[in-house]
Amino acid sequence: MKSPLVQLRPLLSLLADGGMHSGESLGVALGISRAAVWKQLQKLGQYGLALESVKGHGYCLRGGLDLLSAEKIHAVLGTRSRALLHKLILRDEVDSTNAQLLTLMEAGTGHAVVMFAEHQRTGRGRRGRRWVSPYGAGILLSVGWEFSGGVQSLEGLSLSVGVALARALARFEVPGVRLKWPNDIWCRGRKLAGVLLELKGDLTDRCGVVIGIGLNSGLRDQSAGAIDQPWADLQRICPGIPRNLLAATILDEMLPLLKDYPEQGFHAYRDAWAALDQFAGQSVVLQSGAETWCGTAVGVDNKGALILDMAGELKYFHGGEVSLRGQV
């Protein structure tokens, strides 16, 4: 069954320019009646799209939409990424791109497959959180990759992906990008993007990893209200970065990283991570379940574990349920 969003795509493509369109002109362009246009317009609100109607003039999407296009992403992708990429899938709406990629990995068809979505119904974040994924308002990306060396060879991978994201943002000269252990990309002290790794297969041998990336870009106020932590948005910091170019640039950093990771490991990214460490040398509180630890964050080890200096005693924290915030 077609999802309603797929049916709305032709209408959204017309409204994407942000200009005013009469019901009549939309009907002519879509080959449907004005009543049918009106019905479709009513549905846009469900997806957090701010439709404005001006009596006697028509309808517009304030600010327009910069829609993703597989052709445009392909066209600007670097040569190496193009060679590494097996398949690029673009969806209007999915439950979660990570969930979709995990299914492909299970079927043995997910390696080097990339999926972008315009909207996720149940976007997944770390620690059971949801990732707020309104239509056309960011990068919602999952990449499937198979590794033969088991989970051991993946140590520090999620932190390295953070470095890759920071490098992609640096190509657009985005100011104030930092990394917050373990998986967050911050900008000017707020969360801009997050990384969620999910695994499938034999964790001691051949295993599949789905690398999920969510990045806020073009969040509308109404949707942003649902985010339960301080957030940043790329369009508000650096307006005008084309989404398709941003998507391709992220792939240009990510795909070579994944290909080379078994040989390079976190070793190749540790210094870069340290240089972007949001909390380096600061007093922090770490929480895991009911337990908390206070100390000074003194960087990460070769495996990507956070090192906390607790009154001269060094304690190492691996991923999972640990969260970190600056001490007040």
Ligand code: BTN
């Ligand atoms: C975090 O909690 O910081 C991680 C967020 C990861 C969100 C992305 S959006 C694309 C991919 N699909 C999902 O369901 N989650 C990840």
